[in-house]
Amino acid sequence: MALPQQPSPPTDDVLSVEDLSKRFGGVSAVAGCSLSIQRGTITAIIGPNGAGKSTLMNLIGGLFPPDSGRILFAGRDITALPPHRRAELGLIRTFQISRELAQLTVFENVVLAGQTDALESPFAAFLRPRQVRREERQLGLRARALLERVGLFRLADEPAASLSGGQKKLLELARALMLDPQLILLDEPAAGVSPPMVRELARTIRDLRDEGLTIGLIEHDMELVADLADRVHVLAEGSNLTSGSFREVTSDSRVVEAYLGIVA
Structure with a gap:
């Protein structure tokens, strides 16, 4: 007689990728990749060019479906x-490339990120004017608080197009925070950013982790990864080669071979 199936034990993983694969024509971009991101940590995904990092990020984000495997978020299967x-x-x-609305102000960009379908309805202002005004006021207060949180409050009324590359990354972070995330996935946050702004980004990311937010990031800047990451996954040829602390993975001979053996 078959034994009754026991429920899965509780886990601290907010995200689990299980045996994920994706091919584009004859090219295997992700091949049986499994990894996890624990709640309340900063987890980095690194690897040489062509290792499958961007494809994995797109699979996790839902931009296209995997060929096989599954993705669990907070214990729920979100693969489809x-x-x-x-x-x-x-x-x-x-x-990686910021997607701000260039002609709107910095403040308007953040407010827009938090708008609900109810607020966007053309009939809402007529049917529920008090509720709409209250929600708009709350959105404005939250947007200003988040701009202060990421150090952009003084630029709130400036057009988003006028921001530097690093400031645009901070704006993206503020827009993401408007959505009350459990997990934020950052795609190369240091790309195209000046060293002083990289330090500012790192400080903000670390502070958010310390406040309980979970953060995953793909990054080529190994100095930033060493500074921030609690755990590192190393991808090579579409699969997870090894995982551990930054010191552990960078002392693994397979990681050195993967970086030196794949031409950018």
């Missing part, structure tokens, strides 16, 4: 969910 449903559950990602 579209990006907006993942965002509603608290899985938020940013992009």
Whole structure:
């Protein structure tokens, strides 16, 4: 007689990727990749060019479906969910190239990120004017608090197009925080950012972790990874080669071989 199936034990993993694979034509971009991100940590995903990092990020974010495997978020299978449903559950990602609305102010960009469908309805102001005004006021207060949190409050009324590369990354972070995330995935936050702004970004990311937010990041800047990451996953040829602390993975001969053996 078959024994009754026991429930899965509780886990501290907010995100689990299980045996994920994705091919594009004859090219295997992700091949049986498994890794996890623990709640309340900063977890980095690194690897040489062509290792599958961006494809993995896109699979986790829901931009396209995997060929096999599954993705669990807070214990729920989200493999088939579209990006907006993942965002509603608290899985938020940013992009390597900032996607601000250039002609709007910094403040307007952040407020817009937090608007609900109810506020966007053309009938809401007529049917529920007090509720709409209250929600708009709350959104404004939250947006200003978050801009202060990431150090952009003094630029709140400036057009987003006028920001530097690093400031745009901070704006992306503020927009993500408006959605009350459980997990933020950062795609190369240091790319195209000046060293002083990288330090500012690192300070902000570390502070958010210390306040309980979970953060995953893909990053080529090994100095930043060493500074921030509690745990590191190393991808090579589409799969997870090894995991551990930064010191552990960088002392692994397989990691050295993977970086030196794949041409950028």
